[in-house]
Every structure is written in C-alpha cells, then in structure tokens.
Amino acid sequence: MSSAQEHVKVVIVGAGFSGLGLAIRLKERGVGDFVVLERADDVGGTWTANTYPGLTCDIPSHLYSFSFAPNPNWSQTYSPQPEIRDYLRRCADRFGVRSHLRTNVTVDAASWLEDEQLWELETTAGTYTAEILVSAMGPLTEPKLPDIPGLASFEGKVMHSARWDHDYDLADKRVASIGTGASAIQYVPEIAGAVEELYVFQRTAPWIMPHGNRVITDFERSLYRRFPLAQQLVRAGVHASRELLVLGFAKEPRLMRLLERLSRAHIQKQISDPELLRDVTPDYTIGCKRIVPSNRWYPTLEQPNVELVTGGLQEARARSVVDSRGVERDVDAIVLGTGFHVTDLPIAYQVRGRSGALLEDVWQGSPRAYLGTSIPGFPNFFMLLGPNTGLGHGSMVYMIESQIEHIRNAIATTEEAGATIEVRPEAHEAFNRDLDARMRGTVWDIGGCSSFYLDRTGRNATIWPDWTWRFRRLATRSDMSAYQLSSPKPAVTVA
Numbered sequence: 325m326s327s328a329q330e331h332v333k334v335v336i337v338g339a340g341f342s343g344l345g346l347a348i349r350l351k352e353r354g355v356g357d358f359v360v361l362e363r364a365d366d367v368g369g370t371w372t373a374n375t376y377p378g379l380t381c382d383i384p385s386h387l388y389s390f391s392f393a394p395n396p397n398w399s400q401t402y403s404p405q406p407e408i409r410d411y412l413r414r415c416a417d418r419f420g421v422r423s424h425l426r427t428n429v430t431v432d433a434a435s436w437l438e439d440e441q442l443w444e445l446e447t448t449a450g451t452y453t454a455e456i457l458v459s460a461m462g463p464l465t466e467p468k469l470p471d472i473p474g475l476a477s478f479e480g481k482v483m484h485s486a487r488w489d490h491d492y493d494l495a496d497k498r499v500a501s502i503g504t505g506a507s508a509i510q511y512v513p514e515i516a517g518a519v520e521e522l523y524v525f526q527r528t529a530p531w532i533m534p535h536g537n538r539v540i541t542d543f544e545r546s547l548y549r550r551f552p553l554a555q556q557l558v559r560a561g562v563h564a565s566r567e568l569l570v571l572g573f574a575k576e577p578r579l580m581r582l583l584e585r586l587s588r589a590h591i592q593k594q595i596s597d598p599e600l601l602r603d604v605t606p607d608y609t610i611g612c613k614r615i616v617p618s619n620r621w622y623p624t625l626e627q628p629n630v631e632l633v634t635g636g637l638q639e640a641r642a643r644s645v646v647d648s649r650g651v652e653r654d655v656d657a658i659v660l661g662t663g664f665h666v667t668d669l670p671i672a673y674q675v676r677g678r679s680g681a682l683l684e685d686v687w688q689g690s691p692r693a694y695l696g697t698s699i700p701g702f703p704n705f706f707m708l709l710g711p712n713t714g715l716g717h718g719s720m721v722y723m724i725e726s727q728i729e730h731i732r733n734a735i736a737t738t739e740e741a742g743a744t745i746e747v748r749p750e751a752h753e754a755f756n757r758d759l760d761a762r763m764r765g766t767v768w769d770i771g772g773c774s775s776f777y778l779d780r781t782g783r784n785a786t787i788w789p790d791w792t793w794r795f796r797r798l799a800t801r802s803d804m805s806a807y808q809l810s811s812p813k814p815a816v817t818v819a
Contacts, residue, residue, distance in 0.1 A: 329450035334358035334735070335443065336458045337431050337671075340369015341721055342708035343460030344412055345390060346728050348419040353732060360421070360460075361447060363430040367416045370464045371409040376488040376507060377514035379405040380537070382617055386559045387566070387719040390415065394555050396548030402537040402617075435676040436703060441744055443704065455744075456735060459675070460708045463666040463786075470502065470662045474640040481657040485511055486664065496520045497656040500645045502637055504530050505776075506616045508661030513620035515659075516630050523645070523653055524625065527636040528773065529603065531610040533583070534590050535617035567792060569717035573611050574789045577767040584610045594622035603634050611716060612771025666714075666786055667691060667779035677702040689780040692756045694806060695799050696788075697727055698747035703810065704738065706731045712759055713795075714777070714786040716768070722792055726799040737804050743811035751806035763789045 334350065336343045339362035347360050364372050381388050385398035388408070395411050403411075416422050429449045434457055437444055443457040467484040475482065481497075483489045485507040498521040501512055509530065516522050548555040572579035587610055595601045604622065625632050635648035644654045669691065672684040678701050683691075686701060693699050696713035697706050708731075713723045738745045763769055766789050768777055777786040788795055 329452065330359070331442075331453045332357050332359050333454065334456045334458065335445060335452055335454040336360045336460050337434075337445075338362065338369060338460035338462065338708075339364075339367040339416075339425060339427075340371070340460065340462050340465075341390075341412065342369070342462060342724050342727075343367075343458075344369075344416060344421065345721075345724055346458060346460060346708065346731060347421040347424055348390075348392075348415065349728050349732055350735075351419065351421060351424075353736075355735065358424055359452070360425050361429045361431055361445075361449075361452075362425060362427050365427050366413060367425065368409040368412050369460075369462055371405055371412060373465045374486050374488075374507075375405060375490070376485045376511045378510040379507075380510060381405075381408060382506065383566075383719045384562045385540075386555060387562045388721060390721060391559075391725060393418070394548075394552060394559070396552070396555055397545055398540055400537055400539055402535070431674065433674050433676070435680070436678050436705070438678055441703075456704045456706070456738070457675075458706045458708065458731060459671050459710075461669070461671055462709050463669065463714070464664050466665045466670050467660070468663050468665050470637075470660060472502075472637055472640050475658070477642060478640045478658060479642045480655060482660070483657075484660040484662070492657070494519050494657065498654060499523070499657045499659060500525060500637070500653065500655045501659045501661055503661035503663065504528070505661060505663055506614055507663070509616045509618050509621050511659070511661065512630075513618075513624040516624045516627055520629065521653075521655075522630045523633050523655065524630065525633045525637045525645075525647070526603070527634075528608075528613070529606040530613060531584070531587050531606050531615050532590065532621055533587055533615055533617045535619045537617075563718065563722070566718045570791050572767065573716050574762070574766045577609060577611075577765070577770060580610050580767055583615070587615075591622060594619075595626065597626060600625060600632060603632055606773075608773035609767050609771035611767040612773035613775040613777075614716065663776050666776050667711075671707075675702070675705070677705070690783050691779065691785045692752070694747045694752045694755050695727065695730060695795070696723075697730055697799075698734075698752070698807070700747055700749040700752050703744040703746040706734065711785045712788055714788065715792065716787055718792055723788065723795060726792075726796040730799040733800075733802055733804060734807065737807070737809070741809050741811070743809040745804075745807050745809055747806055748808050755806075759789065763787075 339360050343360050381403050385403040389395050429447050431447050433446045435444050443454045445452040467486040481492050494515050495518045497519050499519045500523045502525045504526040633647050638646045638648050644652050646652045675683045691711035693710045696710035708727050768784050777784050779785040
C-alpha cells in the first residue's frame with residue numbers, strides 16, 4: 325500500500341444533493357470521521373456545474389429539497405438554479421459539514437486493497453485511504469459531447485450547455501443549437517432574442533407540457549415560516565400528485581393518452597405554422613423520453629430569426645454547419661445541448677473492486693446495482709443515484725434520502741460487526757431480475773422511442789419502474805440480509 329496523505333473512515337465523492345445529504349445524516353448519527361471530496365470550488369453538484377441561461381428545476385420547489393431542511397423562502401413554484409445552489413450552500417453551513425469538505429479535488433482512481441481491507445483513492449490532492457467509499461457523483465454533471473464530423477476544426481465558439489461560457493457574448497451572433505432536450509428547451513428561449521440567427525437542430529421532437537410555474541407570494545412565504553406544517557402539507561400534496569403519474573408510466577401506459585391530449589392541445593395553441601406543427605409533434609408515446617414543461621419553447625420556434633432544423637447535424641466545417649440534407653448554414657457559435665453521461669458513468673472507469681476489475685468490466689455497458697447502491701465484488705462501496713434510481717415523474721431527492729438511510733444502516737452494521745460488508749450476488753441478481761420484469765410493458769419499454777435512459781445494450785439502466793414508496797420501503801428497512809459480512813474470521817451471512 326502506498327503512503328497515504330490522509331486516512332478516514334468514510335470518503336464521499338461529490339458534494340451535490342447526494343453527498344451533502346449523506347454527510348449531514350452521518351454527522352447527525354455521530355459519525356464524524358469522513359471527508360467529502362468535491363472537484364468544484366463549493367457544494368452544489370449539478371446546480372453549481374450547470375449555469376446556462378434560463379436554468380430552472382422542472383420539479384416543484386417544495387418537493388426539491390431535503391425533507392429535514394425545508395426552505396420557506398423559494399421565490400417561485402419551480403426554483404431557478406441560483407436559488408437551489410444557494411440552498412445547498414446554506415445547508416452545508418447550517419448542519420456544520422464544511423469542515424469535512426475538500427474542494428477542488430478530483431478523484432482519478434479508487435481501488436479496493438484486499439489485504440488491508442481498505443479503499444485507496446488517487447486524487448489531485450494526494451492519496452486517501454478509507455474503510456468505506458461512497459460515490460455521490462450524480463449523472464447530470466459530466467457533459468456528453470456528440471461525435472460530429474469536423475467539430476474539432478470549427479473555428480468559432482463551441483460550448484456545451486453544462487459548461488456555459490458567460491464571457492462569450494452571443495449578441496448578434498449566428499448560432500447553431502444542437503439538441504432539443506431539457507437543457508435546450510430552457511436556454512433557447514433565453515438566447516433567441518439576443519442572437520442574429522438561431523438554428524435549432526432536432527433529431528426527435530420532445531413532448532412538452534404547459535408550465536405551471538408562478539411567483540410564490542409574500543403571504544405564502546410568511547405562512548411557511550410561521551407554520552412549517554403548512555409547507556409540509558403542500559410538499560405531501562405535490563408528491564402524491566406526482567406519484568399518480570406512475571399509473572401511466574409503469575402500470576397502464578394507455579393512460580398516457582390523457583397527458584398526450586394536453587400536450588397536443590398545448591402545441592396547437594402555440595404553433596400556427598402547419599409545417600412547424602408537423603415537425604414539433606412527436607411520433608412516440610409521451611413519457612417514453614423525458615417530458616419537459618415550457619410555455620416559451622414553441623413561441624420561440626416561430627420567431628423570425630429562429631429556424632427548426634429537423635434530421636440532425638451531418639457535419640461541422642470551419643465556419644458553418646451542414647444538416648442531414650446537405651444544407652450548409654454559416655454560424656459563429658455552436659451550443660451543444662446534448663445531455664450527459666448517464667448510463668456510461670465516468671466512475672465506471674475509475675473504481676476497481678476486489679478482483680482488480682473496473683466497474684465497467686463488470687457492467688460491460690449495462691450498469692446494475694442492488695437498490696442502485698451496491699455491487700458484488702465491491703466491498704464497503706456504495707453509490708447514490710446509481711443504476712435505476714432515476715424518475716420520470718418525481719423528485720430525485722426522495723430517492724436520495726431513501727438510499728442515504730440504506731447506507732447509514734449498512735455502515736452501522738459494519739461498525740457493530742467490525743467487518744466489511746458486501747451485497748450477496750444472489751440478492752443482487754434477484755433484485756435486478758425483478759426490476760427488469762417490472763420494466764416490461766412500461767412506457768419506457770413500449771413507447772417507441774430511443775432515449776438517454778437506455779444503455780448501450782438497449783436496457784433501461786436509468787429509471788425506477790415503480791412507486792417511489794416501494795423503493796423507500798426496500799431501501800430503509802433495517803434488515804440487511806441481502807448483504808454478507810467478511811472479517812479475518814470466515815465470512816458470515818447477516819441473519
């Protein structure tokens with residue numbers, strides 16, 4: 325084992341909602357020997373990394389916060405990025421975890437040392453060893469760059485929406501925006517009024533619902549501050565209404581026709597041009613890809629300086645882009661709204677388990693984990709927001725808090741037994757077999773689209789295909805029988 329710069333009981337990698345939430349809950353339980361390694365200069369995760377114009381959460385504000393730290397001061401029913409980032413910074417201060425935070429530290433590799441029963445991490449700040457390693461690196465931080473022929477030789481400005489360059493002035497520029505996912509649907513209306521020409525390249529039309537965002541009144545905020553129960557009731561109501569969407573998503577996809585009618589009416593109300601109406605109307609079941617709320621997307625596409633280009637981008641040249649029909653358009657800048665590495669997580673190429681194999685060697689392009697948290701062959705290793713913990717309808721914070729409780733129980737088990745903990749292969753396989761069975765017949769399975777939910781084998785490795793309360797029930801139970809403990813003594817199974 326190489327000389328370690330620092331040894332701690334628990335290393336948490338990432339300081340977004342996941343890592344920060346776990347840090348707070350560990351400290352609450354009396355676990356103080358941990359560090360949180362964060363490559364940015366402060367907490368916030370995706371809400372620090374992403375700063376593009378118009379960035380707003382598409383989950384209601386009252387639901388998109390820790391249950392143990394409600395925020396009565398949200399300005400809108402759907403929170404803008406700076407407010408969420410600042411909320412997380414306040415949580416770090418309020419719950420006293422900043423002393424555990426190591427910022428501007430990137431983890432390059434992590435390996436399980438079998439003889440020492442420790443994790444060894446190589447970072448830009450030196451070497452760490454830990455008894456327990458937790459990955460809290462969310463799926464919406466690492467930009468996915470498209471393979472566009474000639475992009476490297478483009479002489480103008482190229483930037484990804486997740487790495488927005490605010491020093492570059494788009495005013496009076498000719499801009500090509502690639503992609504029509506959730507990010508583009510927010511930033512395109514923001515920049516359209518400033519640019520000279522905006523070419524929006526679309527491969528697949530998204531389903532878009534009317535947006536119910538509104539300003540939260542001073543009276544409401546005052547009420548929430550004086551009577552926290554009022555905000556808790558609003559949160560519960562929002563959660564219940566979102567949970568009902570599972571009926572259409574996962575139980576009876578024919579019910580999605582109701583949402584589809586609402587979306588079609590939204591399109592027809594906002595689009596007057598027949599050709600554009602045809603181009604923006606999807607040909608797959610709503611919900612198969614991520615549904616996005618917006619009241620500004622369709623009117624923006626009808627602006628005289630905006631052109632929707634269907635069929636995608638064929639190539640980039642020194643000062644232009646060429647569409648799939650061979651039409652060339654001169655541009656000064658290219659904005660890539662092309663999403664993130666969701667099913668091909670970078671961590672898969674950084675973490676090595678007991679056999680020395682990388683996570684990617686085990687997954688082979690199709691990530692799987694028990695409760696999206698644990699993988700056989702990787703002792704004392706846990707993931708937050710791992711495979712199949714994503715939602716098409718609700719708040720990821722609910723899933724995060726469920727996993728946090730699961731990890732806290734697992735850590736407590738290791739402390740009591742003085743041993744390492746690892747999910748049993750048969751429990752891991754049974755869980756994923758059941759998950760795949762539940763996925764069959766869902767809108768993500770039969771909806772007729774290709775989405776970022778699917779891994780390179782075609783399996784949906786992103787979405788949890790059931791009620792969120794069912795995930796929480798599985799994750800938060802105190803029974804740890806899915807795991808085995810290992811120590812210098814023969815391995816024993818938790819009763």
